[in-house]
Amino acid sequence: MxxxxxxxxxxxxxFQAVDNVSFSIEQGQLVGxxxxxxxxxxxxxxxxxxxxxxxQGEIFFDGKIVNPIPPQKRGIGFVFQHYALFPxxxxxxxxxxxxxxxxxxxxxxxERVYELLHIVGLEGMEKKYPHxxxxxxxxxxxxxxxxxxxxxxxxxxxxxxxxxxxxxxxxRRWLRGLIEQLGMTTVFVTHDQEEAIELADQLIVVREGKVxxxxxxxxxxxxPVSPFIAxxxxxxxxxxxxxxxxxxxxxxxxxxxxxxxxxWIHMRREGGPGHEKGMVKQIRYQGGRWQIEVELANGLHLxxxxxxxxxxxxxxxxxxxxxxxALGFTDKEVxxxxxxxxxxxNAPALSSV
Amino acid sequence: MSRAVMIASxxxxxxxxxxxxxxxxxxxxxxxxxxxxxxxxxxxxxTHAFTITGIVxxxxxxxxxxxxxxxxxxxxxxxxxxxxxSAVLHAxxxxxxxxxxxxxxLMILLxxxxxxxxxxxxGHIGVKIVFALPGMVLATIFVTFPLMVREIAPVLxxxxxxxEEAAATLGAGPVRTFWTVTWPMIRWAVGYxxxxxxxxxxxxxxxxxxxxxxxxxxTQTATTLIYQHAVNNxxxxxxxxxxxxxxxxxxxxxVLEWMKQRKxxxxxxxxSAAVGKAIWIVSSx
Ligand SMILES: Nc1ncnc2c1ncn2[C@@H]1O[C@H](COP(=O)(O)OP(=O)(O)OP(=O)(O)O)[C@@H](O)[C@H]1O
Ligand SMILES: [Mg+2]
Numbered sequence: 001m002x003x004x005x006x007x008x009x010x011x012x013x014x015f016q017a018v019d020n021v022s023f024s025i026e027q028g029q030l031v032g033x034x035x036x037x038x039x040x041x042x043x044x045x046x047x048x049x050x051x052x053x054x055x056q057g058e059i060f061f062d063g064k065i066v067n068p069i070p071p072q073k074r075g076i077g078f079v080f081q082h083y084a085l086f087p088x089x090x091x092x093x094x095x096x097x098x099x100x101x102x103x104x105x106x107x108x109x110x111e112r113v114y115e116l117l118h119i120v121g122l123e124g125m126e127k128k129y130p131h132x133x134x135x136x137x138x139x140x141x142x143x144x145x146x147x148x149x150x151x152x153x154x155x156x157x158x159x160x161x162x163x164x165x166x167x168x169x170x171x172r173r174w175l176r177g178l179i180e181q182l183g184m185t186t187v188f189v190t191h192d193q194e195e196a197i198e199l200a201d202q203l204i205v206v207r208e209g210k211v212x213x214x215x216x217x218x219x220x221x222x223x224p225v226s227p228f229i230a231x232x233x234x235x236x237x238x239x240x241x242x243x244x245x246x247x248x249x250x251x252x253x254x255x256x257x258x259x260x261x262x263x264w265i266h267m268r269r270e271g272g273p274g275h276e277k278g279m280v281k282q283i284r285y286q287g288g289r290w291q292i293e294v295e296l297a298n299g300l301h302l303x304x305x306x307x308x309x310x311x312x313x314x315x316x317x318x319x320x321x322x323x324x325x326a327l328g329f330t331d332k333e334v335x336x337x338x339x340x341x342x343x344x345x346n347a348p349a350l351s352s353v
Numbered sequence: 354m355s356r357a358v359m360i361a362s363x364x365x366x367x368x369x370x371x372x373x374x375x376x377x378x379x380x381x382x383x384x385x386x387x388x389x390x391x392x393x394x395x396x397x398x399x400t401h402a403f404t405i406t407g408i409v410x411x412x413x414x415x416x417x418x419x420x421x422x423x424x425x426x427x428x429x430x431x432x433x434x435x436x437x438x439s440a441v442l443h444a445x446x447x448x449x450x451x452x453x454x455x456x457x458x459l460m461i462l463l464x465x466x467x468x469x470x471x472x473x474x475x476g477h478i479g480v481k482i483v484f485a486l487p488g489m490v491l492a493t494i495f496v497t498f499p500l501m502v503r504e505i506a507p508v509l510x511x512x513x514x515x516x517e518e519a520a521a522t523l524g525a526g527p528v529r530t531f532w533t534v535t536w537p538m539i540r541w542a543v544g545y546x547x548x549x550x551x552x553x554x555x556x557x558x559x560x561x562x563x564x565x566x567x568x569x570x571x572t573q574t575a576t577t578l579i580y581q582h583a584v585n586n587x588x589x590x591x592x593x594x595x596x597x598x599x600x601x602x603x604x605x606x607x608v609l610e611w612m613k614q615r616k617x618x619x620x621x622x623x624x625s626a627a628v629g630k631a632i633w634i635v636s637s638x
Contacts, residue, residue: 049522051518051521051522070521071518071521071522072521072522072524072525072526073524074522076522077522077523078518078519078522080515080518080519082515084515084516084518084519085516085519086516086519086520086533086534087516087538088537088538097520097523097525097533098523098524101523101524101525101529102524145519145523146522146523148523149523149524
């Protein structure tokens with residue numbers, strides 16, 4: 001299903017929860033609604049579902065306006081943040097609910113429910129009640145229940161928020177595979193940028209009720225349109241310009257915020273043209289990579305990462321830093337600065353993520 | 354140690370306020386043999402009083418069952434009311450808990466008594482309210498009104514609306530959603546509220562005494578008949594009826610206990626509160 005949203009507005013009392021939001025989603029895409037808490041993500045999702053009426057604006061499904069259509073008739077599946085399973089029904093009945101509403105034949109319902117139990121990996125659990133399930137199992141039941149009536153649009157509100165980190169990663173990968181296999185248009189809400197980047201084809205970043213940026217995770221990560229996005233999506237170093245930095249002569253005159261991603265920073269033992277001198281101030285092992293804080297000769301601090309398990313740098317060691325890229329934001333513009341001195345080929349590059 | 358003391362004092366308390374008085378009732382009821390007890394229970398005024406109690410109870414349970422449930426929905430789910438209005442509504446619902454039943458009866462006398470405006474109006478159209486069944490029903494409704502609301506509203510608040518919204522996204526209309534999702538989650542609270550209302554209606558004394566005028570074979574109820582027998586020093590008759598009501602209370606307790614076990618939303622706090630309420634109702638007799 002193709003979705004288009006135009007100038008959507010929602011107020012709660014005098015509070016503007018969603019403010020002039022427009023976006024479109026192509027058939028079969030997996031879209032993440034990302035943003036800080038209270039930004040209006042759930043409100044947008046609920047309006048897509050028809051659970052909340054917009055004060056203004058239109059929502060189109062496949063070119064048809066759906067504003068007056070109640071949730072029952074929108075052909076959606078919705079997975080709630082805390083699953084909202086029916087506590088008095090067992091797993092089978094929960095999954096069968098939407099099919100019973102459609103008055104399907106008993107045999108058809110049975111077949112479909114067992115098929116879904118297989119898909120979500122809960123065979124043999126059909127007689128259990130929600131209170132007998134773990135968080136991850138409940139989540140799968142909620143998903144199976146939403147999928148049973150074959151919705152054309154799947155909406156997920158923070159589907160992993162109540163699950164611990166390990167299971168969460170597994171479920172994420174599994175969900176991604178499942179949705180690809182079913183080819184359904186899917187919108188999920190999250191405030192976890194790592195989750196959003198890993199799962200989504202497209203990201204819509206929402207903040208204070210407004211769409212701040214829409215694009216692929218790569219786009220948003222590499223070319224954020226605002227300081228907010230630059231610091232919200234991915235790790236980053238933030239400086240206030242102007243600064244003196246080798247290889248970036250324009251930065252002498254740049255008045256604005258500067259952002260440098262850790263992976264744009266390369267650390268070597270020996271310097272060369274376009275290198276800054278620095279000293280290792282802090283090293284922290286993060287499982288498979290080192291987080292290293294360096295103080296440059298000009299007093300500025302930088303965080304970067306080095307993949308691998310070996311001790312390469314030690315505390316207090318003198319190092320050379322080569323920076324490949326920096327992003328600058330002023331009130332008026334966004335500028336990408338590339339290093340003027342090319343990377344020296346013969347110096348041993350010990351980092352790049 | 355302190356635990357043992359607590360348990361012991363609870364047992365003593367139960368013995369003093371519940372078991373001793375009730376065994377007194379049983380002894381007195383049977384003191385002149387089963388025959389005179391059966392006589393007392395089957396006398397014209399006794400059967401009439403039981404009938405009146407039954408009629409009032411049925412009407413009150415039906416009324417509170419419907420109106421109380423609806424008000425519980427309004428309180429827990431109503432959207433338009435501002436915070437202040439809902440505070441006022443809650444206070445009004447709880448009013449009967451804090452007002453003495455006798456005063457409730459007096460209020461009805463003051464509003465619908467023969468010499469008042471409303472009383473005269475209803476007299477003209479041929480409806481007697483005070484010293485008649487309508488007044489007694491009104492008084493009992495007033496006294497029992499919070500029971501339904503206070504059983505159901507917290508459950509409605511606790512279950513929230515997301516399960517119902519989930520049903521909607523799965524294609525279920527409002528009626529289907531109510532019967533397949535909402536009702537199964539609140540039915541034991543509703544049943545509980547109904548049983549409590551019934552117990553309280555059967556046992557109501559003060560408000561009904563004031564409003565009914567306690568006219569034998571007309572407006573006399575089981576409890577006001579006990580009162581009259583006691584005043585006339587007819588202890589066998591008084592205690593026989595008290596014994597029947599006591600047995601009824603015991604049955605109610607058993608039913609409540611059974612319902613408690615059937616309640617799916619296993620909330621311990623809610624449960625013990627309900628048991629406390631049941632004991633209060635039974636012992637307030
Ligand atoms: N029913 C409501 N009544 C009043 N205010 C509401 C209601 N629902 C949401 N809000 C307000 O609207 C704003 C946006 O809420 P929303 O739930 O859409 O945020 P969110 O982005 O989903 O946040 P989170 O990540 O914390 O779930 C919040 O400030 C919230 O307080
Ligand atoms: Mg939310």
